[in-house]
Amino acid sequence: xxxxxxxxEAVFYILLAVRKPNHGYGIIQEVGELTGGRVxxxxxxxxxxxxxxxxxxxxxxxSEDTSSRRKxxxxxxxxxxxxxxxxxxxxEELLKNARRMGGCxx
Amino acid sequence: xxxxxxxxxxxxxTKWLNEMAxxxxxxxxxxxxxxRFSPCGPQEYIYQIDMTPGWFRADQxxxxxxxxxxxxxxxxxxxxxxxxxxxxxxPFELYTDAExxxxxxxxxxxxxxxxxxxEIIGFMIEAYGAVCGSYVGMAGMAVVGLFMIxxxxxxxxxxxxxxxxxxxAGKSVRRQKSAANGLILSGMFINVAVAGLQDSISxxxxxxxxxxxxxxxxxxxxxxxxxxxDGEADVDDTIKK
Numbered sequence: 001x002x003x004x005x006x007x008x009e010a011v012f013y014i015l016l017a018v019r020k021p022n023h024g025y026g027i028i029q030e031v032g033e034l035t036g037g038r039v040x041x042x043x044x045x046x047x048x049x050x051x052x053x054x055x056x057x058x059x060x061x062x063s064e065d066t067s068s069r070r071k072x073x074x075x076x077x078x079x080x081x082x083x084x085x086x087x088x089x090x091x092e093e094l095l096k097n098a099r100r101m102g103g104c105x106x
Numbered sequence: 107x108x109x110x111x112x113x114x115x116x117x118x119x120t121k122w123l124n125e126m127a128x129x130x131x132x133x134x135x136x137x138x139x140x141x142r143f144s145p146c147g148p149q150e151y152i153y154q155i156d157m158t159p160g161w162f163r164a165d166q167x168x169x170x171x172x173x174x175x176x177x178x179x180x181x182x183x184x185x186x187x188x189x190x191x192x193x194x195x196x197p198f199e200l201y202t203d204a205e206x207x208x209x210x211x212x213x214x215x216x217x218x219x220x221x222x223x224x225e226i227i228g229f230m231i232e233a234y235g236a237v238c239g240s241y242v243g244m245a246g247m248a249v250v251g252l253f254m255i256x257x258x259x260x261x262x263x264x265x266x267x268x269x270x271x272x273x274x275a276g277k278s279v280r281r282q283k284s285a286a287n288g289l290i291l292s293g294m295f296i297n298v299a300v301a302g303l304q305d306s307i308s309x310x311x312x313x314x315x316x317x318x319x320x321x322x323x324x325x326x327x328x329x330x331x332x333x334x335x336d337g338e339a340d341v342d343d344t345i346k347k
Contacts, residue, residue: 008205024174043175044156044200047168048209071174072167 021073123153136181152198204275236301286329293323
């Protein structure tokens with residue numbers, strides 16, 4: 001079992017938002033839209049997460065556009081993809097069990 | 107306009123900067139307790155205070171990142187950085203989840219502890235001078251001692267803050283038992299007393315007291331150094347259980 005699991009909500013959504021190259025502001029916007037404004041990533045939270053995820057090699061810098069506007073883009077790595085998929089399996093198990101026991105019906 | 111203030115609590119400092127900004131005074135610089143303000147429109151800026159990984163500088167990636175977010179770096183001091191954003195661009199909060207907030211205060215705690223450790227060592231050096239009858243040593247001892255107490259308070263407050271945040275996040279944290287503060291304060295008190303008494307006690311007694319003070323403060327110092335990662339261990343242990 002991956003010892004980095006469970007992922008925090010912020011990390012889960014950041015990884016989801018960098019499946020295609022995405023820059024900081026784009027990540028914040030996408031996560032906000034996906035969750036209907038429930039998960040708002042503050043710049044400090046996002047910066048810290050990006051640093052940590054880059055160090056773990058779950059994401060990497062995709063482009064450093066030095067020409068016009070320098071906007072760093074990030075992309076999910078193979079390692080990041082593996083961890084994310086494992087987290088999905090974990091979450092699926094949670095939901096499956098909850099449904100089976102009737103915990104999800106209101 | 108320039109105002110002098112000393113803050114050891116970044117939450118209070120942030121609140122003050124935002125109050126000033128609401129009144130039409132935007133902070134544009136900081137150095138050594140002096141804040142420089144320029145007129146601004148009411149509600150023009152929102153201020154936040156962050157910590158940078160380095161001292162008196164922010165690395166390239168941090169600068170670029172904040173720039174991209176429309177955030178302006180107003181001033182860098184020590185490891186603090188004052189940031190501001192146009193209020194028209196929406197709300198501005200740096201840390202938006204429990205994990206990153208706790209991490210942020212842990213970094214602050216580590217810095218406070220580091221400063222405390224340096225101060226204790228400084229105090230012991232000054233105390234040696236003071237006991238030897240040097241007035242410079244005595245003055246130095248008073249200044250460093252005072253600052254040490256302030257730092258110890260700041261450390262304690264930050265620990266409480268981390269505990270509060272951890273509890274809010276549903277993590278029970280056991281209260282850390284530490285005699286460090288008591289040991290250091292006793293050591294300081296003995297040092298001050300011995301320096302004050304000067305020649306009215308025998309060299310022999312003075313030697314014993316000084317030895318005792320050094321032992322107390324050193325034990326306190328070691329406790330602080332050893333507790334460096336306890337904050338983290340405390341929370342993590344309870345999650346795993």
